[in-house]
Amino acid sequence: MLIRTPKAWELPESAATPESLYHLRPRRDFIKTLGLAGAAVATRDLFATTAGFPTRINPDFRDPALKPTAHELITSYNNFYEFGTDKADPKPNANKGWKTDPWTVEIAGLVNHPVKIDANDLVTKMGGAEQRVYRFRCVEAWSMVIPWDGFPLSKLITFADPKPEAKYVTFVTFNDPKNVPGQRRGTLDWPYLEGLRLDEANHELAFMATGIYGQAIPNQNGAPLRLVVPWKYGFKYGKSIVKIEFTAKPPVNTWQAMQAREYGFYANVNPNVDHPRWSQGSERVIGAGGLLGGRQRTLMFNGYEKQVAALYQGMDLAKYY
């Protein structure tokens, strides 16, 4: 999250293809193969992901006022420091032979059901994928709207069956310096890790994403599994997770370890608390409003205040940034 000047290519409104992608047609042949044609779900609500999972739109998490950002922008304007520090780096660099399938995920720590499981099997165990459209806000003061496919994190927590002592969840992402040149450099302390309080992780908005726009999540966006917590800044969304560990104490997340004065554990979107380098009162909407992006006011908890404020009752939100 270095200071940089946006380049002209990053925000071409003309590159936006939200309509065609957002209304992807269901692949009935695929659905039939899976034997779902007769299932009690409307086929128009089903999308097939290339990972092999049909995903069902969840109307409870789709605000008609939100206009999803174009797939092309979501998948080419990225922060993934393992693959470079420029927004344009991850797309080419994460697709030069880096393998994200097969992929093993470990559930560990203070749980009654520790397990190592293939990422595809995990999605199946979670009952498949659903699609939710969420606001996405980076601490660098830019934003998108993303149709994520995946499953609620609370399902994974139920599956793991945490012990009473478990109070936090840590999301450890991959460490593969042999195949990922960025991890041979000390840009950050690898592996990238993030954490949530257990009650935050159990909130119905917390999500594990395996797809975007009904297609398998691309490597540059954190294949095959990444965290999504829409009321928090984007750096909380650990990408390409290999281990989910339940602990009694909070982990120190990667950016907090790097610069605790700038990046806290909570990282809840808060327009009233500025980052030392970025005012958080407004945001640049990627893909809107021409070359520099349209600006809009940033909302408390990124617009999810009604749903999540109770998690932080009695806390001084300026202190717990």
Ligand code: MTE
């Ligand atoms: N996860 C890993 N493993 N490495 C990273 O560098 N960057 C974070 C987060 N997850 C990061 C990561 C930051 S700073 C942001 S803003 C989001 O991923 C960006 O996600 P996107 O590229 O899919 O928009």
